[in-house]
Amino acid sequence: MPYGQGTRLPGEAASKLGHLAVIESPWVKSLVEDFESAPAVDGDxxxxxxxxFDPKEVVPLRGVWAVDGSFVPVRSEQKPPREVAFVKTALLMLDKAKLDVIDKDLPHPLLLRDALKDTGVQHATVFPLKNVRTSMGTNYDAVRNIVRDSMRVDQGGAYHDTMKWLAYRKWEPDSTARSPAFQCPHCRKDVDSGLDHDAETGLCPHCGGEVFLSDLWGFHMEMGEDSAPESLASSYMLIMEHLMLFTAVRLMWHHSDRSLVADTLFIKDGPLTLRSQYSKMVPNIRDFLQYAKVTGRPVHIIGQEKSGTFFDHLASIVRFAAPHNRGEPLTYAPLMHSYVHREVYRSPDVSNPYGLKTNWGEKMYVKVDPGAFMVLNVPTGNYKADSDWPTAGDLIGLSRILATLPSLVSHKFEGALYPVELANGIASMSSYPSATILQRFLEGQASR
Ligand SMILES: [Zn+2]
Structure with missing residues (x-):
């Protein structure tokens, strides 16, 4: 997803409320006055x-991988309109040594091309959303099969292998683990015992229907029999971003150079979160990261949130924090669960611990220089529900991550990270065929 317009860029300053008749009400008048005059705040x-952060004696990470994705729904002009969604994700490898010589403000196109050469992989697929029928079966089955086939088709099946690696805990030597439990897409009962170790398909113990390992995610839970919502495309994008990122992690984890995985920064666009039915893989992801940490091969991952509640909160308080001038040291603030509830969500009385089922990274604010601040997620491995958790020591590889960040900051957008920007360029809408071509494609399908 693209970076938003920053608050330091010129915005609309003129009053938009002054002409309203209702302004005569003293209550409204007072509201408008308060609204238009930013109240003075002395401190955070x-x-x-x-x-x-003191970068002395901390070695920055050598390689950088970044993943990003996008999706675009397309409707045909016919009645009833047919609707499909295209999804695209990209994984990008950057050699930090090559990246370091590039001017972050005015990148030289040839140097940039060199730094990117042969290092990006992309993945794309298309889902039927409405009024699209295949001769193969219902829309419901079409989506299940497209999910499975799309994960299997690229890079010799590497992304599908990564799903198996996560589901069956294949980082553990001699693992015989079964897959996590999931809901059968046919009878909607839970397959409590999961699938046999390393299986790609199995039979539902309740209805005997064939289930795929990729049904584990639960895309079918978002769908009706004949149509699927647009959210299906964003969910698939999110899952593919995870699978692409962990494919890079997995290949390095099993690489003959055992130091490689711990010497790399992996960046995901967006939070390190899998919500609702998609959260079934979160315990395994946490277990792997914990395992990697205790075996002395920590995996450095960050997720960057470029919009949303945390970003808005940080934008409202960041001016109170150092550094106030360029050249001053970077500062950071890991966010404890109590802080998240009290200050970010302003709901201190919630009963559930923050991120208990869904998050495989904890939140942190970072201010690199006066114009560059960001909301990052950093994994901890094991999760703790405590309200005064986490602290800096719980965030995996924090020092090396912080030592690496400044060289990755781009000044094109506020708080932008160069690798994410580049991955976004590959995965973005602008590299889709134009909407007209996509519509014609849809209409062409109709006449067959
Ligand atoms: Zn069943």
Whole structure:
């Protein structure tokens, strides 16, 4: 997803409310006055605890991988309109040594091309959303099969292998683990015992129907018999971003150079979160990262949130934090669960621990220089529900991550990371065929 317009860029300053008749009401008048005159605040109302980072004696990470995705729904002109969604994801490898010589503000196109040469892989697929029928079966079955086939088709099946690696805990030597439990797409009962170790398909113990390992994600739970919502495309994008990122992790984990995986920064666009039915893989992801940590091969991953609740909160308080001038040291603030509830969501009384089922990374604010701040997610391995958790020591590889960040900051957008920007360029809408061509494609399908 693209970076948003920053707050330091010129915005619309003129009053949009002054001409309203209702302004005569003293209540409305007072509201408008408060609204238009930013109240003076002396200090950070959230009392965020920022820590100063000292990069001395910390070795930055050598390689950088970034993953990003996008999707675009397309409707045909016919009645009733046919609708499909195209999804695209990209994984990009950057050699930091090559990246370091590139001017971050005015990148030289040839140097950039060199840094990117042969290092990006992309993946794309298309889903039927409405009024599209295949001769193979219902829309419901079409989507299940497209999910499975799409995961299997690229890179010699590497992404599908990564799903198996995560589901069957193949980082453990001699693992015999079964897959996590999931809902049968035919009878909607839970397949509690999961699938046999390493299986790609199995039979539902309740109805005998054939289930795929890729049904584990639960895409079918978002769908009706004959149509699928647009959210299906965003969910698939999210899952593919995870599979692509962990494919890079997996290949390095099993690489003969055993130091490689711990010497690399993996960046995902967006939070390290899998919500609702997609969260079934979260315990395995946490277990792997914990395993990697305790065996001395920590995996450095960050997720960057470029919009949303955390980003808005950080934007409202970041001016109170150092560094106030360029050249001053970077500061960071790991966010404890109590802080997230109290200051970010402003709902201190919630009963569920923050991120219990869904998050495989914890939140952290970083301010690199006066114009560059970001919301990052960093894994911890094991999760703790405590309200005063996590602290800096719980975030895997924090020092090396922080030592690497400054060289990755781009000044094209506020708080943008160069590798994410580049991955976004590959995965973005602009590299889709134009909407007209996609529509014609849809209409061409109709006449067959
Ligand atoms: Zn069943």
């Amino acid at each position: 109302p959230s009392k965020t605890v920022w820590q100063t």
